Amino acid sequence: MMMFKSAANGNRIASLGALAPAGVVATVVYVLFIGLPIMALLVRAGQQEGFLAGLTGPLVLQALRLTVITSVISLAVVVVIGTPFALLLARRGPTSRLLRVIDTFVELPIVLPPVVAGVAMLMAFGRNGLLGPALASVGISLPFTTVAVVFAQIFVAAPFYIRAARIGFAGVDPAYEEVSQTLGVSPWQTFWRLTLPMSRPSLLTGATLAWARAVSEFGATIMFAGNLTGRTQTMPLAIMTTMESSLGAALALAALMLAMSALALALLSVLVRRRAESSP
């Protein structure tokens, strides 16, 4: 018993021990590579004249407001559409060839360059796109609107949530759901009271990743929604725009986004860990 324990604690001296120095070097290189730019950003932001002014300036606040609103709406749509879809993939996917094919393509937006996604959305919903005339006939024009921002975010972010949710749901043995129903609990209630809580860590992870991806969305947005202050200029677009005119505002935006990302990551780890502790 003790032997197993110490082995598990990493005391296997003979196991590839010669490679340990390479691992240490690689770790140092990597941490510096990621950490240095982040440090530089924070240090530079602190020194930059006009940083505080930029932080509370109308341009930054507008971009922040737009980003928060659009990303929250996008996440809501992704969760509402993605949850039943992921459940179907998890439960019926193994026996349905069609669903297996669909499953493969769910992740396409992750590997697709966002700019391509933007062009594709223009071709579908643009003035001269596939659905453009039909939309125009009922007085709807999507490109270069806030709705287009949401469309672009959903397009690129949804796969992160759907993939995590599918894995989470697949991890819940359907036998639990069957037992729940024999206890007099309807399928719908079973989903809320059993399937959802049991797959909560995966769903939270997926939602966090999807939200972060929506917040950082750039390529598809600029192609499909443009770069209009207050309407379609989200924070990443605003950073690019202000880099030329006001470095202070750009750094303020960048520092703000960094803080949001770190916060999301910290929140996720707290939520998932608390769940994991309460249901081991």
Next chain:
Amino acid sequence: MSKPAAGGSFSASIGGFRISLDFSVDAGQVLVLFGSSGAGKTTALRTIAGLARPESGRIEIAGRTVFADEAGEPPAWVPPHLRRVGYVTQQNHLFPHLTLSQNIAYGLPERRGDSARQRVSHLVRRLQLEGLEDRRVSQLSGGQQQRTALARALAPSPDLLLLDEPFSSLDMELRRTLGAELRSAIRELNIPVIMVTHSREEALALGDTVQIIDAGRTVAQGPPLSVLEQPGQGQVARLVGVENLLNMRIPARLPQDGTMVCEAGERSLETPLADGYAVGDTVTVGIRASDIILATGPLPQSSARNTWSGVVSAVDLRPPGYEVALDCAGTLLRCHITGASLEAMNISSGQPLWAIFKASSCFLLSE
């Protein structure tokens, strides 16, 4: 005799496997579906619970038709959550994100109300789970998990209780105590119970009726003692694991003693006299290993009709005791004895021993 509290017959084909079952069980009674793994017992339970849909037939629970698909009447289907059937699976499937008491309360309509709290504490007391109410499932022992699963299934007062190998994950001692608890709980609840098992001991201890299932069909049914201990068919004897199946010939009938003589090689024995067998016929005689007494010498005088001498050829652990294989002039006889007897008699390979068994312990099997 009142109407059975649950019963029906159905045919189902699930995953290329066919099963036909005709069953009926009264309130307070336990119907055991007995068979080896893969015989279709679990499929039968799932079908009754509404988790699998049969192709044809009819299932009734507490006077309600929960499934019907028969010629000349409209089909009926009640989904599992409206069937009022408690189902305890082999792996329990306790919900890992809930505590013990939350698991028990799960199926109660108002699980945070006073009546729910009373119901849970009653079941906790009834199944001796006091002090564990706030434990997570993973912090419970196998026996505690088993009892929690039973309490959870009983909480909504089901009309029928289904148990799938309820003791498979427990050790021998726990099986005994839980078996006794379960039996008294069932009597008290007065609901019909269908239990699936491949253990003869469990079937004997808990069953009021046994149905032997093989390849999706019932091959025998009746009271556990007659079906499991002295089955009439060779197929059933093999399924329930009768240890000694001897191919013999009948040289004589003894109507005055109420017995028949059967012989194999140099050895002969007496069985109860049975109609339909004539002198010269060949028969299969079944003897349970636990019905044989071993002795270090022939008994001076006893009522047992059969005494065979032999030499111990092997001793194997067969919980809760030992199985001694006795070579009786070429015919192998398997006998069960306790560890204490093994020690007291100091049995070892090559030792000469006497096997003593009553004529009524020998039963004839038809193919």
